[in-house]
Amino acid sequence: MSDERVFMKGNHAVCEGAYRAGCKAYFGYPITPQNETTEYMSAHIWEHGGVFIQSESEIAAINMVMGASAAGFRAMTSSSSPGISLKQEGISYIAMMELPMLVMNVVRCGSGLGNIAPHQGDYFQATRGGGHGDYRMITLAPNSVQEMAQFAYDGLALADKWRNPAMILTDGTIGQMMEPVDFSPMPWMEAPDKSEWRLDEFQEGRERHVLSSIYLDPADMAVAHEKLIAKYERLTAEEVRYTDFMADDAEVLVVAIGSPSRVVRSAVRQLRADGHKVGLFRPITVWPYPYEQIREYAKNKHVKAIVVAEMNWGQMVEDVKLAVLEEKPIHFIAKHGGLTFTPDDLTEPILQILKNPENPSTLWDAVRS
Amino acid sequence: MDTKVINGTEYEVVYSRPDSLTAKPFTYCPGCNHGTTHKIIAEVIDELGIKHRCIGMAAVGCSVFSYEFFDFDFISVPHGRALATATGVKRVRPNAVLLSYQGDGDLAAIGTAETIHACNRGESITCIFVNNAIYGMTGGQMAPTTLLGMKTTTSPLGRDAKRIGWPIKVSEMLSQLPGAAYIARVSMHDAKHILKAKAAIKKAFRAQLENRGFSMVEVLSNCNVNWRMEPSDAVKFVETEMVKDFPLGVYKDCWAEEKAAAGKADKEGAE
Numbered sequence: 001m002s003d004e005r006v007f008m009k010g011n012h013a014v015c016e017g018a019y020r021a022g023c024k025a026y027f028g029y030p031i032t033p034q035n036e037t038t039e040y041m042s043a044h045i046w047e048h049g050g051v052f053i054q055s056e057s058e059i060a061a062i063n064m065v066m067g068a069s070a071a072g073f074r075a076m077t078s079s080s081s082p083g084i085s086l087k088q089e090g091i092s093y094i095a096m097m098e099l100p101m102l103v104m105n106v107v108r109c110g111s112g113l114g115n116i117a118p119h120q121g122d123y124f125q126a127t128r129g130g131g132h133g134d135y136r137m138i139t140l141a142p143n144s145v146q147e148m149a150q151f152a153y154d155g156l157a158l159a160d161k162w163r164n165p166a167m168i169l170t171d172g173t174i175g176q177m178m179e180p181v182d183f184s185p186m187p188w189m190e191a192p193d194k195s196e197w198r199l200d201e202f203q204e205g206r207e208r209h210v211l212s213s214i215y216l217d218p219a220d221m222a223v224a225h226e227k228l229i230a231k232y233e234r235l236t237a238e239e240v241r242y243t244d245f246m247a248d249d250a251e252v253l254v255v256a257i258g259s260p261s262r263v264v265r266s267a268v269r270q271l272r273a274d275g276h277k278v279g280l281f282r283p284i285t286v287w288p289y290p291y292e293q294i295r296e297y298a299k300n301k302h303v304k305a306i307v308v309a310e311m312n313w314g315q316m317v318e319d320v321k322l323a324v325l326e327e328k329p330i331h332f333i334a335k336h337g338g339l340t341f342t343p344d345d346l347t348e349p350i351l352q353i354l355k356n357p358e359n360p361s362t363l364w365d366a367v368r369s
Numbered sequence: 370m371d372t373k374v375i376n377g378t379e380y381e382v383v384y385s386r387p388d389s390l391t392a393k394p395f396t397y398c399p400g401c402n403h404g405t406t407h408k409i410i411a412e413v414i415d416e417l418g419i420k421h422r423c424i425g426m427a428a429v430g431c432s433v434f435s436y437e438f439f440d441f442d443f444i445s446v447p448h449g450r451a452l453a454t455a456t457g458v459k460r461v462r463p464n465a466v467l468l469s470y471q472g473d474g475d476l477a478a479i480g481t482a483e484t485i486h487a488c489n490r491g492e493s494i495t496c497i498f499v500n501n502a503i504y505g506m507t508g509g510q511m512a513p514t515t516l517l518g519m520k521t522t523t524s525p526l527g528r529d530a531k532r533i534g535w536p537i538k539v540s541e542m543l544s545q546l547p548g549a550a551y552i553a554r555v556s557m558h559d560a561k562h563i564l565k566a567k568a569a570i571k572k573a574f575r576a577q578l579e580n581r582g583f584s585m586v587e588v589l590s591n592c593n594v595n596w597r598m599e600p601s602d603a604v605k606f607v608e609t610e611m612v613k614d615f616p617l618g619v620y621k622d623c624w625a626e627e628k629a630a631a632g633k634a635d636k637e638g639a640e
Contacts, residue, residue: 025461051460055453056486063450063483067457070444071424071465075457093447199442199458201465203421210436212427212445 011036017149021156025068025075034106058083062090072198078104092131096213100159106175109338117338118172123315138166145179173259241284250279267346294323331362387411400600402557402590409567426451430472449480452487491548491582509595544620550581552621
């Protein structure tokens with residue numbers, strides 16, 4: 001495909017972004033609403049010198065990614081919520097062995113089999129590691145088809161930069177919708193040299209390479225943990241990404257990610273047209289999370305309240321709470337079941353909050369008590 | 370001729386550790402066959418001259434530390450997933466030689482799907498499947514390959530087929546799949562059989578080097594500690610009892626099949 005503006009589906013754009021980042025291996029298993037990614041990979045990754053397998057399970061897919069990554073190649077998989085649960089074991093090993101790889105979660109509504117509608121119920125799973133143990137994944141939350149491509153590109157590069165798994169945390173809406181994508185910010189690149197640690201067939205004259213997550217002696221494991229934690233701290237200091245919209249003078253700041261953040265933008269426009277000072281803050285990395293930046297906003301005198309809009313029972317709102325603490329009242333507006341927000345779902349409660357920043361019907365502490 | 374000088378006297382070296390093993394002493398229990406199995410694999414790798422191309426999968430179980438003993442690149446993988454990880458490596462590095470070393474719980478219980486599908490895809494990977502009819506590392510629980518009537522910590526009255534089914538016959542199963550190039554079951558109960566095991570392992574690697582497809586050698590082994598037997602009795606048990614449920618032999622041989630097919634074609638051509 002040429003590097004001009006192309007009208008594409010989110011789940012396809014992610015593949016084109018990955019190819020441009022030098023992704024040479026994709027392993028996946030069918031699950032809705034992300035099948036377009038697996039299908040597109042099966043047809044096109046060969047054109048870029050890559051390999052594809054439709055695996056027997058999501059578990060096998062993530063372990064194949066582990067193998068390709070251990071062998072020094074940029075590799076990825078994708079799935080949707082129930083399938084991502086199955087991948088957690090492999091992700092935990094990958095994180096402990098410090099293998100770079102990309103996994104996309106096109107989140108659908110759970111728990112259990114749930115349905116195939118957009119949802120954000122996997123926020124905790126993505127931002128707290130997800131599998132067993134004490135690790136974190138670089139987690140990028142796109143809200144457009146452009147960002148699906150860009151974050152696949154960036155995610156693979158970040159994974160290599162930090163030798164850490166990275167995730168694209170998106171939702172069914174972003175995966176399924178079509179928009180123009182400009183590939184010019186994604187020049188073709190190759191993976192960096194990994195001959196210092198990768199597994200390969202050129203071992204003559206070098207020490208062998210062993211990749212393992214076993215540290216039987218707790219003292220050794222503690223050292224390994226401290227090394228990981230130091231990396232996570234550097235990563236947190238350097239890689240936080242976010243954006244905002246009409247936020248500078250906002251009296252009410254709405255925090256949202258993914259497809260809801262686009263509905264928030266519409267609601268902000270509507271409210272601004274009526275003279276209300278409302279803005280959007282959108283975390284792009286949800287791990288590391290922009291705690292400091294949200295806290296800076298919350299400290300502004302003109303900010304009366306912070307609102308969090310999520311398609312779940314309240315998960316990211318806990319991170320916003322950690323950022324804002326008692327600085328300003330925090331409100332939560334939810335959508336459940338796979339239903340999606342309309343601007344009216346947001347404008348009405350926000351108007352109430354503008355009138356009464358402690359309005360109990362949406363106040364998070366009140367909702368939670 | 371290799372020689373070594375000890376206390377001023379020159380001796381001929383007639384036996385030494387294979388180059389493909391590290392100097393680390395084995396940590397396996399006395400009487401266990403893992404050590405000998407490691408050794409014959411390493412000898413085969415030395416003889417084929419492929420050490421610097423080998424990448425090993427250390428599975429979960431007693432052989433979880435196998436990466437400490439084999440002297441080439443290794444990755445320690447999640448329980449049961451070795452053949453999926455090996456697949457990922459092999460697909461991006463087709464010139465590497467893949468060794469997946471797995472036990473019965475790993476390969477035939479939690480990793481059943483990964484095993485069957487790696488074989489069915491015809492992945493050019495060599496799997497050494499050590500079947501000792503028990504979970505050794507975790508303390509002697511019933512394995513998918515535990516014999517009927519065998520007492521383990523989770524089948525204290527003996528394995529009962531009505532409750533938990535029969536010992537699973539992996540070699541027989543996999544030999545039905547077209548992706549299998551070489552499948553054999555061998556035993557480690559005496560020197561003669563160990564030599565046969567080594568020959569089978571060599572064929573398995575040859576299948577991989579010729580890109581024929583999936584190769585597996587099922588190695589009947591003992592676990593005298595968890596079987597609660599004297600080592601000598603455990604070896605005898607393999608020889609007399611285990612082989613009844615797990616008959617030794619070659620279950621799939623791509624070269625023999627090829628020869629047979631060629632012979633048949635010649636015969637048809639002559640008629």
